[in-house]
Amino acid sequence: MVKPLHGTDGGCYSLSLKTGWTGPWSKIIKMLKHLRDEGGGGDLRSFFPIRVGDGSNNSFWHDVWKGDQPLAVSFPRIYALDIHRRVSIRDRVMVGWSVDSLRRLPRGGIEHTQWEELSELLRDFHLTSFPDRLGWSIDVSDSFSVSSARFIIDRALLGTGGCEIT
Structure with a gap:
């Protein structure tokens, strides 16, 4: 109701x-x-x-699932370069995290630093067969x-x- x-x-x-x-x-x-x-x-x-399970119900960039703010806020330069900004965690993991998902390679400075930090954050992340939950x-x-x-x-x-x- x-x-x-x-x-x-x-x-x-x-x-x-x-x-x-x-x-x-x-x-x-x-x-x-x-x-x-x-x-x-x-x-x-x-x-x-958010407790990520299979990653199908949450946004990779817009939900808070790693850290204390959305990845789009933590890594704005990489977010701006990403081709698929409205992607679920599951879809991003299935495609893989590589420069192929970006419009162009990160340049030096902050773009390179954010790319390295985000790659390190995601390095040991794995999905499970359980659904996402709160x-x-x-x-x-x-x-x-x-x-x-x-x-x-x-x-x-x-x-x-x-x-x-x-």
């Missing part, structure tokens, strides 16, 4: 709702906005890091739980002082 009313992401990534909409989901989105803006909760997506960075189990979500919400809204809720 959420997707038809608020879009395919339910407003979770954009943290936006249709104007004038009220109800439980609007309260959830408002809480997420509060956590992001005032509670120190950061970007909601940062709690759900992790849960709040809990050591890497699996979402209501109690860990409650912990982060309470910590953001109530601070670290005061009485403990069990």
Whole structure:
């Protein structure tokens, strides 16, 4: 019911709702906005890091799957040279990482440095037969739980002082 009313992401990534909409989901989105803006909760997506499996569901350049930002941001000169910018991780790995996927060879300086750094980052990367999934960075189990979500919400809204809720 959420997707038809608020879009395919339910407003979770954009943290936006249709104007004038009220109800439980609007309260959830408002809480997420509060956590992001005032509670120190950061970007909601940062709690759900991508765990690459077969690489078919995530963008090589645009999703955060290696490091703490998209590869297009980390390696902008190589991104600008790439022929296939809208490629999945799986497709990029299957084709291979070589200068053949670039419009031209990297020139010296920053282009060469970024090429070497990106090549090193990808050198030992391998896909698995499992599907890609989202992790849960709040809990050591890497699996979402209501109690860990409650912990982060309470910590953001109530601070670290005061009485403990069990």
